[in-house]
Amino acid sequence: MKRFLPVYACAAYLFxxxxxxxxxxxxxxDSKIAVWHGFTFDWYGNVFRNSALVEGMLNSxxxxxxxxxxxxxxxxxxxxxxxxxxxxxLTGSLYLSLLxxxxxxxxxxxxxxxxxFRFLKLQLGMHTVILAHIxxxxxxxxxxxxxxxxxxxxxxxxxANDLGATDWQAxxxxxxxxxxxxxxxxxxxxxxxxFDDYVITSLVAGVNSETLPMIIYAMARKGVSPExxxxxxxxxxxxxxxxxxxxxxxxxx
Amino acid sequence: xxxxxxxxxxGALVMVGLFFLPLLIVLAYSFLSRGAYGGVLLPWTIDSYxxxxxxxxxxILWRSVWIAAVSTALCLLLAFPLALYISRAGARxxxxxxxxxxxxxxxxxxxxxxxxxxxxxxxxxxxxxxGLHVIHEPLPLLFNTGAVILGLVYGYLPFMxxxxxxxxxxxxxxxxxxxxxxxxxxxxAVWRVVVPISKPGMMAGCxxxxxxxxxxxxxxxxxxxGKTVMIGNLVQNQFTTSRDWPFGAAISLLLxxxxxxxxxxxxxxxxxxx
Numbered sequence: 001m002k003r004f005l006p007v008y009a010c011a012a013y014l015f016x017x018x019x020x021x022x023x024x025x026x027x028x029x030d031s032k033i034a035v036w037h038g039f040t041f042d043w044y045g046n047v048f049r050n051s052a053l054v055e056g057m058l059n060s061x062x063x064x065x066x067x068x069x070x071x072x073x074x075x076x077x078x079x080x081x082x083x084x085x086x087x088x089x090l091t092g093s094l095y096l097s098l099l100x101x102x103x104x105x106x107x108x109x110x111x112x113x114x115x116x117f118r119f120l121k122l123q124l125g126m127h128t129v130i131l132a133h134i135x136x137x138x139x140x141x142x143x144x145x146x147x148x149x150x151x152x153x154x155x156x157x158x159x160a161n162d163l164g165a166t167d168w169q170a171x172x173x174x175x176x177x178x179x180x181x182x183x184x185x186x187x188x189x190x191x192x193x194x195f196d197d198y199v200i201t202s203l204v205a206g207v208n209s210e211t212l213p214m215i216i217y218a219m220a221r222k223g224v225s226p227e228x229x230x231x232x233x234x235x236x237x238x239x240x241x242x243x244x245x246x247x248x249x250x251x252x253x
Numbered sequence: 254x255x256x257x258x259x260x261x262x263x264g265a266l267v268m269v270g271l272f273f274l275p276l277l278i279v280l281a282y283s284f285l286s287r288g289a290y291g292g293v294l295l296p297w298t299i300d301s302y303x304x305x306x307x308x309x310x311x312x313i314l315w316r317s318v319w320i321a322a323v324s325t326a327l328c329l330l331l332a333f334p335l336a337l338y339i340s341r342a343g344a345r346x347x348x349x350x351x352x353x354x355x356x357x358x359x360x361x362x363x364x365x366x367x368x369x370x371x372x373x374x375x376x377x378x379x380x381x382x383x384g385l386h387v388i389h390e391p392l393p394l395l396f397n398t399g400a401v402i403l404g405l406v407y408g409y410l411p412f413m414x415x416x417x418x419x420x421x422x423x424x425x426x427x428x429x430x431x432x433x434x435x436x437x438x439x440x441x442a443v444w445r446v447v448v449p450i451s452k453p454g455m456m457a458g459c460x461x462x463x464x465x466x467x468x469x470x471x472x473x474x475x476x477x478x479g480k481t482v483m484i485g486n487l488v489q490n491q492f493t494t495s496r497d498w499p500f501g502a503a504i505s506l507l508l509x510x511x512x513x514x515x516x517x518x519x520x521x522x523x524x525x526x527x
Contacts, residue, residue, distance in 0.1 A: 005334060008335065008338065009338040009349075012335045015331075016352075016356055016410070017356070020364065022377055023363075023366070074267060078264025080260055090264070090268065093272065099464050101470070101485060101508055102470065102485075103468060103489055104279075104508055105272075107505055109271065111282060192359070195360075199470050203489075213360070216362055220369060220475060229370065235360055243359065
């Protein structure tokens with residue numbers, strides 16, 4: 001047992017990381033096929049010369065930033081309210097939205113938007129994608145912030161109230177500043193979840209709102225492409241850094 | 254109005270307007286008839302639900318359940334020793350746990366693509382094996398049910414490690430010493446002491462892995478190459494190629510019902526961990 005566990009753990013970490021490392025290594029391979037041919041940065045350059053990829057990247061960034069701003073704001077306020085008073089139906093529905101299969105969330109939003117368009121002169125596009133992203137990332141924000149609030153001492157707010165602060169002032173000048181690292185952590189998490197989504201996005205996206213994951217998906221179906229490898233490395237490193245920063249902030253007390 | 258009410262309103266509005274209302278519309282659509290170009294028409298009918306009992310669709314349901322069950326079981330087997338190791342790693346615990354979670358928070362799509370890059374006919378594994386003359390024809394590694402299960406296990410393994418670690422971390426090492434003093438071999442001690450204690454973690458982990466596996470769409474689509482159809486693919490197909498929205502709506506709700514059922518069955522035991 002003493003010898004088995006460390007060896008096993010090493011194998012498990014290799015299993016988790018080798019596919020990504022192999023993908024990363026071959027993004028520097030000077031050949032279109034999976035045979036090592038020499039070192040090159042060309043594929044990285046190609047990514048930025050491909051106008052469809054650049055447009056997809058900008059779309060994804062815009063969607064993730066806007067959705068993150070809204071979801072973080074709405075989620076922070078909701079988490080604060082839930083901390084003050086439990087509301088099982090809202091907490092329950094947030095967990096349900098987190099566990100409900102992405103494909104179901106996606107088609108229900110698609111059906112909902114199409115139904116709304118009977119009354120509104122609108123079409124699927126960036127706005128529907130952003131609304132969908134706010135909806136599915138809200139639960140992440142609430143859960144991260146609520147977990148942080150649970151470590152808080154309520155008497156701080158009570159003290160503020162006793163000293164004459166209104167509820168708003170107590171929130172604004174006492175709780176919110178203390179909560180800031182948690183809010184940033186939640187926002188970063190929200191951004192990664194939004195930036196990465198394919199299933200829901202592909203269902204509610206219109207003609208001019210193709211996101212990066214949608215393009216990667218289409219390329220992955222077609223076959224191996226070193227550009228996708230290069231793109232994958234950039235996204236994985238970028239999102240990985242965000243997650244590390246978010247984790248740091250979350251664990252800071 | 255109280256501050257709390259103002260704070261709650263936008264979140265409640267998003268949940269009602271963009272989660273429950275869409276589901277309600279899906280519910281309504283599932284009882285309507287199919288429109289010629291997608292969309293729905295009157296009259297109201299339960300035909301879409303009756304069609305689920307067609308043997309073709311029952312086979313897809315059954316396949317989804319067993320693929321999800323096998324993937325969950327494999328995750329449990331693979332995650333348990335890893336979680337046990339991490340929980341006893343002393344000062345490096347947090348680092349080792351974060352190393353398990355890190356790939357999970359990066360792109361799911363890219364992690365799936367990484368396996369496609371390895372497993373394709375022209376992928377890394379086949380190229381290397383052919384280069385070494387171990388094989389002459391590429392092995393059919395991708396686009397089959399095994400590849401789908403591999404993709405699911407790889408994708409959701411962190412979800413199993415996390416709750417298992419949470420229960421194992423609380424385990425008092427003295428219990429294992431006691432078992433050893435009483436003559437239990439390490440394997441027996443783990444089986445008779447550690448496994449029963451970590452049951453809530455196992456329940457929570459199985460819940461967190463089984464549910465996304467049951468509703469998987471991307472993994473069977475990309476790694477099964479359209480040959481291993483699961484419920485998620487069936488739903489997507491009804492809303493795109495087949496243009497049968499009522500039937501797609503009915504299957505969506507069936508899938509949602511299955512998720513709720515699993516939450517109830519496993520959720521009670523693993524509740525405090527979620």
